[in-house]
Amino acid sequence: MTVQIFLFCFIVTSVTMPSLPSPVVIHNLVEKKLPLVEHDKPKVVAHRADPKPTPSLHLEKSREINAKPCKPHRPDSCSQNICKQYSINLKMNKAYFNFRYNKCFCSQCYPITKADYFTVAGSIYTVPRHWIRFGLQIDQTFAESKQIFKQWYTTFYGTSKGKLESIINNRFVPMPGDHLLSNEIFTTRLSDKHHVYTSPSIKYACLKHVCPVDIVNIHSEWYDVQIILECKQNPEGIVKQHGYRQNVCNIIPDNEIEWKTDRRASIIPYGLLIHVQKHRCTKECINIHS
Template sequence: MIRLNYNQSEVSFENRVETNKQNDGHPFFSSTPGQCSLFKLCQEYVLSLGWEKCFFAPQHDRCYCNNCYSSSQPDVILTAGDTYVVPREWAGFGLSVDPALADYHKLWTEWIVTYHGTSIYAAQSILANRQFLIPGDVLLNGSVLGIRPGHIPGKKHIYTSPSIRYSSLDVYSIRNDFTASSGKKYKAQLVLQCRQKPGTFKIQPETVGRGQDPICDFISNDKIEYFTEIRVSLVPYRLLVNLKDI
């Protein structure tokens, strides 16, 4: 089994005791992620990124494949008074969250769940600096975060959505090549699952040119995109990974 090689001593007491809080508000998982072949494959991809262990809180890992989160379980979850769509067929890797910040802001009870599509370098910068990025920011590799092709030019905001399908569109979540240890090739995508403070963002229709063509089965196109300029109103708590066969 591939692991992120955490020792118990490396996980703070505060993070351990908030395990039951960081659970997305639903107890519907039928198995532990480490037993799942999809999760192991996605874990291999995460390890290949070479990111620091301190980014992760593996006690909050989740897998949303049909074996771990069955088709009979809800597709939409209500938490903190708002709904979000379950990220089916994605594997989730728990991220470290400052327990003082979480307690002060009542993160797990009063902030809603949203998704933020991203790239490898943008995600690494967000996790390393604990700050979300706006177009024009410089990433850790020295490149400047631009507005992705297909999106409205000149709009400098942080974009999120309660829909994993919307946040994983190519305009938000860049696909990268990944060759597994088996030799099989995949296209990999990253999305950050976040807690977002209510009242700090605006809601608008889709801005990717889909018009009335439905993007998500559960969230209508006219209220599928959230945007904000308030960086501290978003806290990532899980890295979601999706792999597609090439």
């Protein structure tokens, strides 16, 4: 009886417990990558050539230009050092500037053999010979969306050091009577209070009725200094007309040398032009400047 029970249990166990399969060895296991769907694809981010951020309109005093002394100016040398020292003396915030676009148009750096004028967007403007340009920051998004360096004209706007920072901080040349961010009302020396006046001629833009002379002492020398803003101007709404004076420029005709517009935010400064020359005293100022 005992032998029969043992045989019965052995038979049941053999039937109910199947044998395990032999292990399978996997060689060269390679992970399969699923195709990227749209939101998984890496995005290409475009960067500006100048990674510096555009300055805010409320600028910090700590970022002002360091008043580093420049080398003395020699009459036969480039005037960049004197112009740089003058720009430092203006005590404007460094964040206004984009120094990558500085350019000197003195007779040494821009010789007489080079072009006297350029054409952009089908419009001629004169080379600012004997002037030094300091690049200004602009709204890069606006400039790219409007393609201002391809489709807008290049013009010059004569101004003074008293108006300079208000204009640059405003990001465009204001209309007379505009209330500025500095809480002041913008005024000009012209009788027309309904238009902004520019010119494609540097010689016309520096006439003293729009571009007064600032007499300053730099390195114990007296200089006559003038300031002009190099701008991109929207072609729409420009009226070209005879100027305040004739025979000022041998490139731009007299009947098109003065431009006016009543379009607000249509003139964007992108360069600060400074011109210096030795001051010649008259009888009225010889005692002051001696």
